[in-house]
Amino acid sequence: MYFFYAPDIHVPEHILSPQESAHCTRVLRLQASDTVFLADGKGTLCTGEITDPDPRGCRIRITDRQEHYGARSYHLHVAVAPPKNMERFEWFVEKATEVGIDVITPLICERSERKHFKTERSERIAIAAMKQCKRAQMPVINRAVQFSEFIQHGIPEGTSAAIACVWTDQKRIPVKNWIQKAGNRILFLIGPEGDFSPQEIRDTIDAGCTPVDLGESVLRTETAALSTVFLTSFK
DSSP states (O other), X not given: OOXXXXXXXXXXXXXXXXXXXXXXXXXSOOOTTOEEEEEOBBSOEEEEEEEEOOTTSOEEEEEEEESSTTOOXXXXXXXXXXXXXXXXXXXXXXXXXXXXXXXXXXXXXXXXSOOOOOSHHHHHHHHHHHHHTTOSBOOEEOOOEEHHHHHHTOOOTTOEEEEEOSOOSSOOEEHHHHHHHSOSEEEEEEOOTTOOOXXXXXXXXXXXXXXXXXXXXXXXXXXXXXXXXXXXHTO
8 A cells, every 4th residue: 555645636637746756666666557545634535546657757547535534533733842852852743643633833831942943844754654654634733833822822712722731739630531521622732841830831721721630650741742642542
């Protein structure tokens, strides 16, 4: 089952990008009449047949199209402070894409060690993970945003929002219990290694987020973020 990324699939014939074409013809050595699958990253999966295995622009005749392929019953958005070591954040992006996530927003918090973030490499990792696990949807990776700006926009209507934090004056709800009662649009906020600041936690709770408990262990940022993805997948 050969998967290729095609963000804008044209019917009845699609031409792969030069990068995907080279991988198709030179690496995989696929030939005319071979069957391939194209995913647009937004939930559409197309079946096609190679008609011209040109490494500069491989032509595919589309034979079938499926919308909402592998769609989940929920929408998940994780806003997370990227750690100083970008490889750890990229690991989260890869694994979250494999499990299933809709939106990732890098948060720049008061205690963040990383103050700058570029999305391009994370997007490439998400594309590779989507192809590897045969998914038709990859997450939208937003630009990095200051925590204050993110909170000022408020919680979208109809969204169940939770903040995973270690210190708060309010009682934290076990995350499994919270997920069971949450709606189908879910937002998790995950702070940096030093946790959110007290003011950030108060602002988030005032905005309508519920403080949740991820367990007894103090988790690394990327582990905490991925745990919310796994737990939500059982919803």
